Amino acid sequence: MCRWTPSVAHLHPPEPAPDAAASARQRPPPRPGAASFCLARLALLLAAAGAASGACPPGLGHEPLQVLAGGTNCSWTLERHTRSYNHLEGDVRLRRLYSANKFFLCIDKTGKVEGTRRKNYADSLMEIRSVSVGVVAIKSVSTGLYLAMSKKGTLFGSVKYNPSCKFKERIEENGYNTYASLRWKHGGRQMFVSLNGRGKPRRGHKARRRHPSTHFLPMLPS
Numbered sequence: 515m516c517r518w519t520p521s522v523a524h525l526h527p528p529e530p531a532p533d534a535a536a537s538a539r540q541r542p543p544p545r546p547g548a549a550s551f552c553l554a555r556l557a558l559l560l561a562a563a564g565a566a567s568g569a570c571p572p573g574l575g576h577e578p579l580q581v582l583a584g585g586t587n588c589s590w591t592l593e594r595h596t597r598s599y600n601h602l603e604g605d606v607r608l609r610r611l612y613s614a615n616k617f618f619l620c621i622d623k624t625g626k627v628e629g630t631r632r633k634n635y636a637d638s639l640m641e642i643r644s645v646s647v648g649v650v651a652i653k654s655v656s657t658g659l660y661l662a663m664s665k666k667g668t669l670f671g672s673v674k675y676n677p678s679c680k681f682k683e684r685i686e687e688n689g690y691n692t693y694a695s696l697r698w699k700h701g702g703r704q705m706f707v708s709l710n711g712r713g714k715p716r717r718g719h720k721a722r723r724r725h726p727s728t729h730f731l732p733m734l735p736s
Contacts, residue, residue, distance in 0.1 A: 614726035621654040625671035629713030667718030690729035
């Protein structure tokens, strides 16, 4: 097909030749290479997968991912997961509970709880098992009886494990541990495992957290 071009010069005056700077400004930007295109596409796919599942894309560590798509700046940063303490459950320790009054807690075969000054007394070796976070069950290795506390705050050895055998274990500022009944309280106050100055168990409602009679040091068996 033929295209007609007017021969009259004044109808279409010649345009001035563009200078080098103008040509550079009007020149279209270079097209991205194949490698850049693949990286951008991979970033978009990872961002979409993370937004859909709520999980962290593999291999990104703790660095934020920022993607520019369709003129929108999308930022996505890894979040710290909730810390889990489930590994503490079932933890077992063999210890002798040495009180600040210089007695070892023991449970004899009749279920009697008291203190002894004999360091290697068989009934004083305890199996301390974590049943939940901060909660333990204390069992005499030789007698197989569990340390338990009654509703009135009396300590005794229980043949069967039950809710009265659960104690909240807490490390105090002086490095000793206290053991409070998880199930029972007295007037809203916690009741603690306690040995008086003669090695006799005290009623839980008469013991206080800061009193030396409630403080025990878990010692490794020798």
